[in-house]
Amino acid sequence: MNQPLLELRDVSRTYARDRRRRGQADEVHAARRVSLTIAAGETLALVGESGAGKSTIGQIVLGLQTPDTGEVHFDGANVTHLRGRARRRLRRRMQLILQDPYQSLHPGMRVDEAVAEPLAIAGVARDERHARVVDALDDVGLTPAERFLRRHPHELSGGQRQRVAMARAFVVRPSLVVADEPTSMLDASLRGEILALMASMGGRAGMSTLLITHDLAAARILADRVAVMRAGEIVEHGPIDRVLAAPAHHYTRVLLAASEGRLLEEDP
Numbered sequence: 001m002n003q004p005l006l007e008l009r010d011v012s013r014t015y016a017r018d019r020r021r022r023g024q025a026d027e028v029h030a031a032r033r034v035s036l037t038i039a040a041g042e043t044l045a046l047v048g049e050s051g052a053g054k055s056t057i058g059q060i061v062l063g064l065q066t067p068d069t070g071e072v073h074f075d076g077a078n079v080t081h082l083r084g085r086a087r088r089r090l091r092r093r094m095q096l097i098l099q100d101p102y103q104s105l106h107p108g109m110r111v112d113e114a115v116a117e118p119l120a121i122a123g124v125a126r127d128e129r130h131a132r133v134v135d136a137l138d139d140v141g142l143t144p145a146e147r148f149l150r151r152h153p154h155e156l157s158g159g160q161r162q163r164v165a166m167a168r169a170f171v172v173r174p175s176l177v178v179a180d181e182p183t184s185m186l187d188a189s190l191r192g193e194i195l196a197l198m199a200s201m202g203g204r205a206g207m208s209t210l211l212i213t214h215d216l217a218a219a220r221i222l223a224d225r226v227a228v229m230r231a232g233e234i235v236e237h238g239p240i241d242r243v244l245a246a247p248a249h250h251y252t253r254v255l256l257a258a259s260e261g262r263l264l265e266e267d268p
């Protein structure tokens with residue numbers, strides 16, 4: 001098998017729980033011995049209910065959290081404890097797309113500045129940046145780009161803001177994108193558009209995506225494989241078509257039923 005782009009090996013992470021909440025254990029196991037891989041060009045969906053530990057995994061992948069135990073490998077190198085310049089160099093190969101584009105777009109920054117910023121950080125020469133920004137806006141359907149360059153986030157619709165956030169992520173041609181609930185603040189029609197856009201961008205650039213979502217429909221559209229997470233553990237993983245057609249774990253069936261508006265008991 002080809003070497004995966006990203007590999008998590010037995011990654012665990014606990015957080016101290018608020019002591020004032022009585023009668024509960026004082027540790028939260030946000031991730032318990034999580035192992036997963038993402039190949040180059042592949043999209044892995046990480047699905048599960050709120051609090052399952054999905055964002056924790058995303059943060060560990062991006063190096064924003066360090067696992068208590070276990071290892072993170074990227075491009076064949078153990079990057080679990082990278083620091084300083086080496087960490088920053090690695091971070092440039094990864095981008096994050098968040099649920100709320102207001103979190104990733106500074107309100108005082110114009111669109112052209114926001115999309116150029118990661119290029120500047122990546123060391124792209126100033127006179128090259130403008131053309132790259134225009135291309136990136138075209139790629140995400142903000143055309144003609146000239147109409148959007150000078151706007152501020154509050155002068156855009158929600159869907160346009162999410163497109164700018166995506167342009168900002170894709171403009172540096174990252175190897176890996178972590179998309180944490182990228183569509184859950186959008187209404188149904190916009191959701192479809194943004195998912196289609198993510199699908200086309202992923203295919204075009206040959207990049208890998210970790211798609212964090214509780215939306216199995218989004219996973220079905222975008223993902224090659226899926227990992228189902230519950231209470232910090234991966235309870236099932238496999239090719240998306242197989243898992244959705246014939247879920248092996250009861251919890252996957254619960255999620256599936258919920259996404260279809262049916263109700264299934266958590267514990268049979």
Ligand SMILES: Nc1ncnc2c1ncn2[C@@H]1O[C@H](COP(=O)(O)OP(=O)(O)OP(=O)(O)O)[C@@H](O)[C@H]1O
Nearest residue numbers: 015016028030048049050051052053054055056057
């Ligand atoms: N920095 C933190 N400090 C303490 N506890 C945390 C921290 N981050 C996450 N947790 C806890 O770890 C568990 C997993 O959280 P996480 O945000 O990874 O879940 P999630 O699957 O992304 O949930 P959601 O779908 O609501 O975003 C939760 O119980 C959460 O309260």
Ligand SMILES: [Mg+2]
Nearest residue numbers: 054055056180
């Ligand atoms: Mg989350």
